[in-house]
Amino acid sequence: MSDIVRTEGLTKSFKTKYGRVDALRGIDMNVAGGEFVMLLGKSGCGKSTLLNIIGxxxxxxxxxxxxxxxxxxSLSNDGKADYRAKRLGFIFQQFNLIYTMTAFENVELPLGYAGVEKSARREKVERMLKKVGIGDRADHLPSEMSGGEQQRCAIARALIMEPKLILADEPTGNLDEDSTEKIMQLLKEINAGGTAILMVTHDTDLTVYSDRIIKMKAGMISDETE
Amino acid sequence: MNNRRFFYENALGGIRRMRGRYLPLGIIAALTAACSAFADAKRGVINDMSAMLIEDSVDLYRQVSEAGTVKRIGGYINAGALIIGVISVIFISLLMQRTRIYEVGVYYSIGFRRNFIIRTLLFETFSFTAAASIAGVILGSAALPCL
Structure with missing residues (x-):
């Protein structure tokens, strides 16, 4: 399949009061359509910076x-926003749900912004919540759900626009072992449906779920294995 | 994207969800408007009293002076209430929006354009403040016969 993501010599540095920090030093990588790629590396190696640029x-x-x-x-800010809205889904370690909105309202947000009619939204959201296994939690606030359920809600929100690529930044970082396994199974099912996934993690045990592993060190790719 | 309807849906939903936090803003706006309406109305009464003094009194210059002073004092109170109220509303608005940085970040990550987010926050703030101010003017005017 053709590449969803391809980078050539990507660089990024930040100015801090201690001087310049080179977060990325020439990254050449790709994610093919339908592929599940894991990005591994220690804290500070540039994984999240790379994910933010790709996202x-x-x-x-x-x-x-x-x-x-x-x-x-070199897209404009509005251009980048449009790509995020239509072509990508993001899953974060901290779930990043809006805590004053129910699960239904959180998942509905991208559809509403895209101008989808209310009746069509209702149907899609209910279907998606059932797909990720929290159909009975639609009217619950995030504070009324467990960590695993909140992450499922975040995954539903990421999937609702049927993106080609899901970016996951340590999605299991705040979950227990049991919830971690369930979330990874869910991501694997999503990937089997044709959605590419690029996931950042510290946990080497999770690499069994991926098709390919990219290791990063000090802003560069140090290893790639399948 | 044709999301005008969603804009109002989201903004009004935001007011509903944040009504607890918007309440201090609304109270200040309502009080400011009430004080301003009350001072405005009372200034009219004071002016009438001043006119009566001019008619009855022998020292015309003193009467006119006092009337002018009283009128100015009423105006100063009115302006002062407005300025304090406006500054308070702006200050509380800014504080409130800082607490919503997390929510703004989520909207940004989902793909909301910057302009849409700013317009939503502005709409929420101004529509709630305007509604509270109108309520304040009505309350201020209604309180006049009682005082």
């Missing part, structure tokens, strides 16, 4: 970034 939350200082064959290295 259009940040812009690279140098290099090229191609998304689904299009050069998106």
């Amino acid at each position: 259009f939350m940040d812009s690279p200082d140098g290099g090229k970034y191609y998304f689904d064959g299009e050069d998106v290295s």
